Structures are given as structure tokens and as C-alpha cells.
Amino acid sequence: MIDKKHIGYAPPPILWDVEKGRIAFFARVVGLTDPIYTDEGAAKAAGYRGIVAPPTFIFGAPGDSGETMQLIETLEIDLGKVLHGEQRFDYHAPVCAGDTLRFQSKVTDIYDKKGGALEFVVNDTKVTNQLGEHVADLHSVIVVRHG
Amino acid sequence: MTFKLQELAIGDAMPVLQLPPISRTTLALFAGASGDHNPIHIDIDFACKAGMKDVFAHGMLSMAYLARALTQWVPQRRILSYGVRFAAITHLGDRVQCSGKVVEKLTHAGRPCARIELTAAKSTGEVTLAGQALVALD
Numbered sequence: 653m654i655d656k657k658h659i660g661y662a663p664p665p666i667l668w669d670v671e672k673g674r675i676a677f678f679a680r681v682v683g684l685t686d687p688i689y690t691d692e693g694a695a696k697a698a699g700y701r702g703i704v705a706p707p708t709f710i711f712g713a714p715g716d717s718g719e720t721m722q723l724i725e726t727l728e729i730d731l732g733k734v735l736h737g738e739q740r741f742d743y744h745a746p747v748c749a750g751d752t753l754r755f756q757s758k759v760t761d762i763y764d765k766k767g768g769a770l771e772f773v774v775n776d777t778k779v780t781n782q783l784g785e786h787v788a789d790l791h792s793v794i795v796v797r798h799g
Numbered sequence: 800m801t802f803k804l805q806e807l808a809i810g811d812a813m814p815v816l817q818l819p820p821i822s823r824t825t826l827a828l829f830a831g832a833s834g835d836h837n838p839i840h841i842d843i844d845f846a847c848k849a850g851m852k853d854v855f856a857h858g859m860l861s862m863a864y865l866a867r868a869l870t871q872w873v874p875q876r877r878i879l880s881y882g883v884r885f886a887a888i889t890h891l892g893d894r895v896q897c898s899g900k901v902v903e904k905l906t907h908a909g910r911p912c913a914r915i916e917l918t919a920a921k922s923t924g925e926v927t928l929a930g931q932a933l934v935a936l937d
Contacts, residue, residue, distance in 0.1 A: 678832040681825065682863045683818075686870065699876070707866040707881055708833075711859060715834030732839060732849030736858040740882025791882070 654727050654762050654771050654796065662758040663722060668713035672703045672749035679706060695748070702748035710747055710779060710788060711739070713755050723759070727773065729796050737772060738793035745787045752782045757790075771796040804873060804936045807913050813899035816868035820892045821856050829860045856889035861897075861919045861928050868897035869917065873934050879907065883917065883930030894922045902931075911936045 672692075679689040687694035688704045695703045714720045724731055747753065757777035764771045777790040823841075830841050835857050838845040846854045862883050869878065889895060896919070903914040912935050919928035 674832070677828075678863075681828045681832045682860075682867055684867055684870070688875075698874075704875065706863065707870065707875060707878060708859060708863050712832075712834030715836055721836075731837065732845065734837070734839075735888075736885050738882065738884045739859070739862060740880065742880045743878060746876060 653764065653768060654729065654773065656762050658727050658759050659762050660759065661723075661726065662756070663719055666713055666717040666719055666755040668710075668717065668753045668755060670705055670710075670747055670749050670751040670753060674712070675703055675705055675709060675749055678709055678712075682706070692749075700746055700748055702750050705747040705749070705751075707741060707743075708739075710741075710753065711790065713753065714757065714777070717755075719755075719757065723773075723775070727759075727762075729773075733797045735795045735797060736792070737795040738791070740791040742789040742791075743787070744789075745781070745785045747779075747781070747787050753787065754780045755790075769798050771798070804877065804934075805911070807901050807904075807934075807936060809901050809904060811901045813868060813872045813897075813915065813917075816864065816871070816897040818864055818895045818897070820894050821860075821889060823854065823891065825860070826854060826856060826891075829857055829863075833857065833859055833863070835859055853891060855891070856893070858883075858885040858889075858928070861889055861895055862930075864895055865897045865899075865917050865919050865928060865930065869899065869915070869932055872899075873915075877935045878932055879912065879935055880933040881930070882932075883919075883928045885927070886929050887921075887925055887927045889919075889921070889927050893927075895919050895927065896922065899932075904936075907933060907935075
């Protein structure tokens with residue numbers, strides 16, 4: 653069982669640069685063809701400060717930084733048993749190439765179901781940018797399967 | 800996109816997006832693009848040790864496909880919230896289909912909005928992602 657003492661665990665904040673090459677790569681893999689994801693002129697014509705990060709792009713930060721793996725180690729979870737249960741993004745302002753985002757996450761709940769056969773870790777993350785704007789909130793639930 | 804957002808009505812359907820079968824190449828590229836490096840999606844040895852028959856797709860890949868379908872229908876900047884529950888594993892070869900429809904019109908933080916129910920499913924009909932988005936119509 654995951655020790656519930658980890659509720660409230662908050663790793664150091666991550667600083668993550670939003671790179672246009674990475675956005676273009678992501679857009680190509682997922683099949684996004686709107687030029688706001690690849691062309692600065694098109695993005696500005698659409699009213700953005702710069703090339704736009706697609707809706708789920710910022711989820712890359714906790715993976716890139718190693719925060720996700722660190723969380724799994726800290727909570728002593730077997731990576732092979734982890735599934736993504738839920739994911740939500742609340743958007744407050746656009747994220748554009750050239751931004752530096754700050755992610756502050758916190759474990760907000762740990763619970764189990766089916767007599768402990770399934771364990772759940774809830775993580776909430778506040779995302780702000782270099783202008784001090786609160787750009788998004790991430791709400792993640794990971795599931796640990798036993799047996 | 801020529802329709803007016805304000806005219807979205809309950810029951811209006813998002814155009815269906817049909818994806819090609821999930822391939823190992825897509826999973827490898829998506830791991831790099833998304834930052835989700837969990838080896839269970841790209842390393843068959845790791846997947847087998849974890850009790851799976853093979854690697855399987857990142858939940859976030861289907862979430863990104865569903866967002867693609869949504870942003871091809873409504874402008875991204877109108878999306879106030881987007882969330883999903885991952886209901887089933889998507890395997891290699893599965894063909895993901897993304898669909899959605901307006902289920903509610905409401906006022907949120909003083910803005911006219913629509914709640915859109917979103918679904919990703921396999922060709923068998925099995926739902927893999929069940930979600931919703933809140934979209935501003937002003």
C-alpha cells in the first residue's frame with residue numbers, strides 16, 4: 653500500500669521552456685495541421701503572442717523534468733503497475749513558444765478501491781508563465797494495479 | 800470552420816475523427832514528443848515483465864487525438880477546460896475514433912458556454928476515453 657503520509661508531498665517547482673521545434677514535432681506526430689502550431693505569422697494573425705502549444709502539450713513538463721518518475725520512486729510504486737486514470741486541464745491563458753512555465757505540483761489525495769487492489773494517486777499542478785500569469789491547472793490521477 | 804460558435808446547440812455533433820491503426824512507430828515518436836517516457840509504451844521487454852503481452856498506447860496519445868478533433872471543430876482559445884477518464888487500454892493495431900457532442904449550454908464565470916461530451920473508442924465500439932470539454936461561445 654502507498655503510505656498516505658505522502659498526501660501533501662510537493663516537489664520543487666519545475667521551470668520548463670516551451671520550444672517551437674518541440675511543438676512542431678508534437679503537432680506532426682498527432683496530426684495537427686493548423687499553422688498556429690508551426691508558423692509564427694499564422695499564430696500572430698490568430699491573435700496569439702507566438703506559436704501555440706496544443707491543448708495537452710504542457711503535460712510534457714513533468715515527464716521531461718523527471719518529476720513523474722521521481723514521484724513514483726518517492727511513493728515506492730512499481731512503474732510496471734501504473735496506469736493513467738484521469739487527466740484534466742483547466743486553461744486560463746494561452747501558452748506560446750518562447751514561454752518559460754513554472755509547474756508547482758502537489759499530491760492532493762491517495763486512496764484505494766476494491767480492498768486495495770487498485771490504488772489512486774491524485775496530483776494537482778498550478779502552471780504559471782514568465783509574465784506571472786496563471787496559465788493552467790493540471791489534475792492527474794494515476795492508478796496502481798495490484799494483481 | 801464557417802459555423803458560428805454562438806449557434807452551437809445541444810445535440811450538435813463534432814465531426815468524427817478516424818485515426819489509422821496504432822503503430823509502434825507512433826508510440827516511439829509520441830514518447831519523444833510528449834515527454835511520457837514510461838517504458839511500458841515503447842519497450843516490449845519491460846511490458847512483458849509487467850505482465851502485458853506487448854507495449855500499449857499512451858493514454859495521452861488518445862487524449863491528444865481527441866483534442867485534435869476538438870480543435871478542428873472549435874478554436875483552441877475557446878476551450879476553458881478539457882478532461883478525460885481513461886477507461887480502457889488502447890493496443891497496437893487498434894483504430895481510435897474520436898467523437899463528441901454538445902450536451903449542455905450554460906453560463907460559466909459570466910460567459911456563455913457549451914459542455915461537450917467527448918469519446919474515444921476502438922472500432923469494436925469499446926470506449927477508451929470518456930471526457931468532456933467546457934467551451935466558451937462568446
